[in-house]
Amino acid sequence: MNDTLTALETELRGILGDKGVSAELVARERASVDGSRLSPVITEQLPLGLADLVAWPTTAEQAALVVAAAVRHGVPITPRGKGTGNYGQAIPMSGGLVLDLSKARTIVEVGDGFITADAGASLAALEQAANRAGQQVLMYPSTANSSIGGFLSGGSGGTGSIKHGMLHTGFALALDVVHAVPDATIVRVAGADAEPYIHNYGTAGIILRATVALEPLQDWRGFFASFDTFEQALAVIRPFADLEPTPRLVSADQATLANALPTDAAIPADRASLRAILDVASVAEATRLVEAAGGRVEDVREGAQASMKISMMSYNHPIEWLQKAYPDTYFHVEVSGDALVDRIDEVQAVYPGGMLHIEAQKGRPIGMLAGVYSSAEEVYAGFDRLADLGVGYHNPHQWFVDYQPERTARLAETTDPHGLLNPGKLRREPAVVTGDQR
Numbered sequence: 064m065n066d067t068l069t070a071l072e073t074e075l076r077g078i079l080g081d082k083g084v085s086a087e088l089v090a091r092e093r094a095s096v097d098g099s100r101l102s103p104v105i106t107e108q109l110p111l112g113l114a115d116l117v118a119w120p121t122t123a124e125q126a127a128l129v130v131a132a133a134v135r136h137g138v139p140i141t142p143r144g145k146g147t148g149n150y151g152q153a154i155p156m157s158g159g160l161v162l163d164l165s166k167a168r169t170i171v172e173v174g175d176g177f178i179t180a181d182a183g184a185s186l187a188a189l190e191q192a193a194n195r196a197g198q199q200v201l202m203y204p205s206t207a208n209s210s211i212g213g214f215l216s217g218g219s220g221g222t223g224s225i226k227h228g229m230l231h232t233g234f235a236l237a238l239d240v241v242h243a244v245p246d247a248t249i250v251r252v253a254g255a256d257a258e259p260y261i262h263n264y265g266t267a268g269i270i271l272r273a274t275v276a277l278e279p280l281q282d283w284r285g286f287f288a289s290f291d292t293f294e295q296a297l298a299v300i301r302p303f304a305d306l307e308p309t310p311r312l313v314s315a316d317q318a319t320l321a322n323a324l325p326t327d328a329a330i331p332a333d334r335a336s337l338r339a340i341l342d343v344a345s346v347a348e349a350t351r352l353v354e355a356a357g358g359r360v361e362d363v364r365e366g367a368q369a370s371m372k373i374s375m376m377s378y379n380h381p382i383e384w385l386q387k388a389y390p391d392t393y394f395h396v397e398v399s400g401d402a403l404v405d406r407i408d409e410v411q412a413v414y415p416g417g418m419l420h421i422e423a424q425k426g427r428p429i430g431m432l433a434g435v436y437s438s439a440e441e442v443y444a445g446f447d448r449l450a451d452l453g454v455g456y457h458n459p460h461q462w463f464v465d466y467q468p469e470r471t472a473r474l475a476e477t478t479d480p481h482g483l484l485n486p487g488k489l490r491r492e493p494a495v496v497t498g499d500q501r
């Protein structure tokens with residue numbers, strides 16, 4: 064380590080104690096990987112960076128002191144929650160300090176319609192705390208054990224997004240952030256002022272504490288159905304999105320993908336699978352829809368655990384299970400639009416071995432289109448074919464901020480004038496290979 068890093072390490076030990084900072088290789092390596100192995104394109108380029116130091120503050124206030132110290136020493140800072148982000152977003156590409164916030168996980172307050180927690184608190188913990196107060200979080204990702212800071216900074220949506228849309232639609236009510244400026248202190252931003260800090264990987268400021276919206280708790284059921292064909296399951300995707308009350312989640316997979324999911328008697332082998340989190344009041348209508356489409360209801364389960372289990376088989380998770388079943392074979396592209404239902408054969412034919420995992424949404428379904436991987440060029444070549452079919456796509460094989468990058472770059476000019484926050488993720492021009500933004 065050079066003198067600057069040694070001086071920073073000494074200062075951080077003063078703030079956090081010896082257990083709160085490490086320069087050991089094993090700790091640095093652990094803090095330098097994320098979920099990017101989901102992308103074979105990124106996997107081919109790993110390792111993309113290695114931390115020099117790792118710090119584990121246990122409170123938002125400590126984290127602000129750590130950031131201020133790193134800024135004084137001119138050391139890059141890559142914030143980290145649970146490291147499940149799947150685009151290489153949490154990899155410290157310029158080395159420096161990884162600020163691991165997973166131990167700063169206090170739930171500060173549960174109020175009427177809101178919950179406030181330190182950035183490292185998990186979404187599962189937030190949901191449990193909300194449930195105890197007769198409420199529920201508006202949304203949480205399928206990686207429910209990931210951190211609220213990481214979800215707001217790197218995620219998109221998940222369970223609850225059918226009704227509430229993706230992250231940018233009023234979920235974050237207020238944020239305590241710290242900027243990479245001299246004498247960095249905690250700054251509170253609320254409402255519209257909080258929005259520019261969402262989904263840009265901490266490049267304009269690090270979230271130390273978040274207040275997110277809650278709604279009254281509903282009586283949910285875990286609903287499992289199966290079908291002879293994927294087309295039958297697709298036939299109920301849009302009607303399920305329109306059920307009243309709106310479901311929290313509706314996911315479906317064709318048989319090969321369903322076979323790769325964790326073993327469950329309600330996901331029978333070699334059948335298309337539909338899993339949903341339904342308000343108890345809509346179960347009868349959902350059953351009617353499934354049977355009218357030629358399917359059968361496999362199980363209806365009560366309890367928060369049933370919902371959590373279904374959540375953890377949604378969004379990117381079926382792709383991860385597929386990759387476990389067939390190592391080094393599949394990649395995926397995030398897709399959206401009615402063509403996922405109306406032109407499924409053409410959509411799946413875009414890539415060799417094409418297979419769709421679909422999620423119901425209000426308006427238009429979204430999904431993960433898996434295909435057999437040959438090269439990055441073949442992945443990108445499929446984007447135009449998807450667009451020709453009217454399919455929106457998002458490229459999960461690159462790590463640049465691609466949601467409003469110009470706005471983030473403008474904000475970062477004042478909040479991170481020396482480019483110390485998560486370097487390598489923010490560029491001034493729009494991302495090249497990106498289509499529809501979810």
Ligand SMILES: Cc1cc2nc3c(=O)[nH]c(=O)nc-3n(C[C@H](O)[C@H](O)[C@H](O)COP(=O)(O)OP(=O)(O)OC[C@H]3O[C@@H](n4cnc5c(N)ncnc54)[C@H](O)[C@@H]3O)c2cc1C
Nearest residue numbers: 144145146147148152205210212213217218219265270378
């Ligand atoms: C199998 C699989 C399934 C997934 N499913 C979903 C899903 O359903 N929905 C979804 O939205 N995402 C999903 N993801 C992506 C990811 O898991 C989530 O977005 C998750 O919420 C990220 O949280 P984390 O704590 O792991 O963040 P990390 O991976 O640690 O960080 C994510 C990004 O945010 C930055 N960051 C972390 N903490 C902070 C902070 N406090 N302040 C500022 N920046 C910060 C990091 O530098 C990084 O750029 C999935 C990923 C995988 C691998």
